[in-house]
Amino acid sequence: MSAILQILFDALSLGSLYALGALGIALIFGVMRLVNFAHGDVIAFSIFALLWPSTDAVAVIFAGNLPWFLLVPFVLVMGAGLSVLAEITVFRRFRKASPATMMIASFALGFVIRYFLLMLFSSRPKSISLLPALSQPVEILGARIPLLQVITIAVTVAILFGLTSFLKRTRFGLEMRAAAENFTMARVLGVRANRVIMGAFALSGALAAAIGLILGSQTGTADIQMGANVMLMAFIATVIGGLGSLPGAVIAGFLLGAASVVMQVTLPIDARPFRDAFVYGAVILVLIFRPQGLLAARGTKERV
């Protein structure tokens, strides 16, 4: 019983990471049709913002020693800030470009951020003790669950509820949902494009920073590649979920996390290194049977 509970928590906490990532990518895709490959680098940047630039092996802490109620907002603001800056300096110039061009531009931007971090901090992973109080186990129904897992799941659920009510209740949220559904139509109906797009970037950046915080506390490491894996999975989740569909992205994120954990648990030892091949095989199957994704957003049917 406690083992099953443990596995459930493992799956939910990994799924939470992917779901938050997928949400960040889907938000921007919704308003701009941009597949943002710089998302993973925003994750890394928001954590490196806690450190002073230095290529020494030992991390020189800058804002990392703040109490948690200041540290968390600081990181979120850094993520949102970088994301908005990227919109203003780069993506604004690509509003009319084809999605392929935008995608390569976002990749180029991610490349710039990554090498910028590399130059300032070197490739050696930096150790940080982020929110150390979270790395202890708690007892739930006889299972000893790392506190961070519980918090990750709780925070994700809170973010999901918060975001849902924000999108449903506020005027800004309404505009954003309208834009996600049909951007041209929304503009015609008076949605202020720049504001909505900036809002989407800010939210997406803050979500990236939240992932950074979770990863940072879990691994104790700031690494320039730290966001790459989550971003890839999140990207896949966005597509399986149905591009443009926020609930779809979240559900698919959780499904991917669960698939990964379940395979790790059930595969025999010799097959375990091949785990990802099975996960990706499942992705192809889902796409073949539901090319529009699990929850296709309205108005996204193929026109041919």
Added chain:
Amino acid sequence: MKRRTYLTATLLGAALASTPARADDDRIVVGFATAESGFMQAYDKPAQDAAMIRIKEINDAGGLLGKQIEVVNADTKTDRAEGAKAGLSVIDQGADLVVVSCDYDFGAPAALTAESAGLVSFFLCAESIKAGIQGVGPHSFSASVLAAVQGATMAQWSYEKKGARSYYRLLDTWTEYNKGICDGFDWALPQLADATLVGEDTFKNEDASIAAQITRIKSLPEEPDAIMLCTMMPGAVSAIKQIRAAGINSMILNGSGVDGSYWLSAVPDLSNFFVPVQGSIYGDDPNADVTAFNAAYKEATGGDPSTQYVYPGYVLIDVWAKAVERAGTTDADAVVAELEKMNEEPTLFGPRTFSSEIHHQNKARYLIVETTNGKPGVVDEWTIPEAIPVADLMK
């Protein structure tokens, strides 16, 4: 098997069509085809700095064969294709010895260019058997110790000195280095009476979470005495942190890849944690000369060595220069012959042996560093009594 390895080497030599070695000119040049930027830079630079210290020592003492050693550089940019270019570039500048990147995968392209030019190449700190005869050719060497020796050392030492009997093996399948540690562990474990492997699992360095793997350890009827953790940076910190966060307090045995105190702040109050090292960066090496070297390193670079991977750079120049001195020339074949005569050749960081079968250490003295309450320090030393057979290293 022995014959097969020999054949492999000969074939490699033939395949690479060695051109006659460069005529001995007036200069002695060491060429560094290493990463000055990109991912590998953080790993190549410290070892290269150590190599430069040895070169300076030799030059200050009158040089090698009466000549000053010159140094030329080319940046591999942590890219394999650039690595080949960097190798060709230092050879064009007259290198007699080509020093290549720390990691086998990134160093091999440059080492292969040296091999086909008939020059001696040295990997800064590669720990795969391929960094040498088996993967480059008869003129290639590595200055470090095989990863398998680290795994075997940890298994034997924990068994003999810590009374560990039940082991768990957790392998990160990301690199050959990681697999090498576990291979050495696998080789040593069956030789230890009533030591048992109670379970094993794999993960990937980049995994965002290894919660499922940890759940498997926790579902064992009893916590294992020791966990053999075959991994490296950056995933290592994450794995260690998650193991301890889950309340597992078994001994954690590692390879040298996790040496250093720079990351310990990520896992506050880490204890029961063991790492094999070639020399201590913590100022408590049994050999006072090592501590003196650490001071020299700090003077030259402005910082303390951050891991033991600084040391092989010093060793490589040391053994190569000795071989050149003995051969009386920098001619590759003569130098290789002298290197292969080295048997338990003393260096600052333990004895080194090369033979015509293996240009790497399949047996070495290791210091054991234990971390208690976040403080690392040398507690013991161990030399595996028997060298790991080449056949077991090649599988």
Added chain:
Amino acid sequence: MSARTSVARRTLATPLILSALLIVFALLAWFVGSKPFNQTIIDIFLRVILVVGLYIFVGNSGVISFGHAGFTCLGAYAAAWLTMPPMMKQTLLPGLPEWLTALQLPYWAGAGLAALWAAVWAALFGKILMRLSGIAASIATFAMLAMINTIYSNWEDVTGATSSVVGIPIVRTVWPYLIAAILAVFIAWAHAISRAGLALRAARDEPTAASASGIDLPRERLIAFVVSGAVMGMGGALFAHSIGVVTPDTFYLGLTFITLSMLVVGGMGSLSGAVIGVLFLSVLIQALRWLEAGVTIGASKFALPNGVQEIALGVVMILILARRPSGLMGNKELGWRRAGSVAPDVSGQKQPDLSKGVSK
């Protein structure tokens, strides 16, 4: 038939000009005579092969593929299996079938078979994947790459897993790479003016009209996928011979993005764009590297800090794309007189659209 020859005659200028351009680069390497520079040119030719291979599918179908580096991986390992000395295969890759272990081919025969091997896998994967369009297809191709990478990174006995495979004969002259690059350009051209290529581009630009006129889209896409898979496989094989070592991670995300970037910067819908994109970015990279290494102007030495090269490359790419969203060449091809098109009879040259299947 006669229409086909006339199309061929009208568009032949493009591959000829591109080949001439490549020959100029090869001659440059020959005149300079420096070994590192020679290796630089070889590297450029390899990228030309890969980007042209990518263009054959992406350019003609308009579907962005993240999976083509997988075929390069297949080709590189096939070359290793076919050309390494049998003794080395026995020790390093003991899981290979006996006949393969005993075989040792010259590098060009190995490269040919490697291309074939990649094509076979492209056909198998393509049969399943080509039913998808738009971004679903892109993700599915990425999933394919990830599967290939995971399998090659872990299949100890046959691929040596993450460990480098060594003992591959090294070819350091520039000519075989030049010939292969020219061959790739001509294959791309021949495909573009073939029935399948024309139909595919028609479907890319006018999906509704194309399906109304009975074009079997999955089939035409599959043909392009297989042809481009073969070229990528050949590129992979030659890559293996250029440095003599292969590992799976060489053929993963890094390569995917570099090749895609070069294609998009050059102009995704144009063969000339594919080649120009590679040449332009490669020259830029090289120039930045020289600056990084330091240039002496008069008495003072000027050098960029290490690491600036990559940052500058990213910034320049963004600037180019912001100015010319459809790449340096747009959809145009190099021709004798004016800039013409490989396929003038296909109207409405739109930028291929990633979000097909998502209404705007």
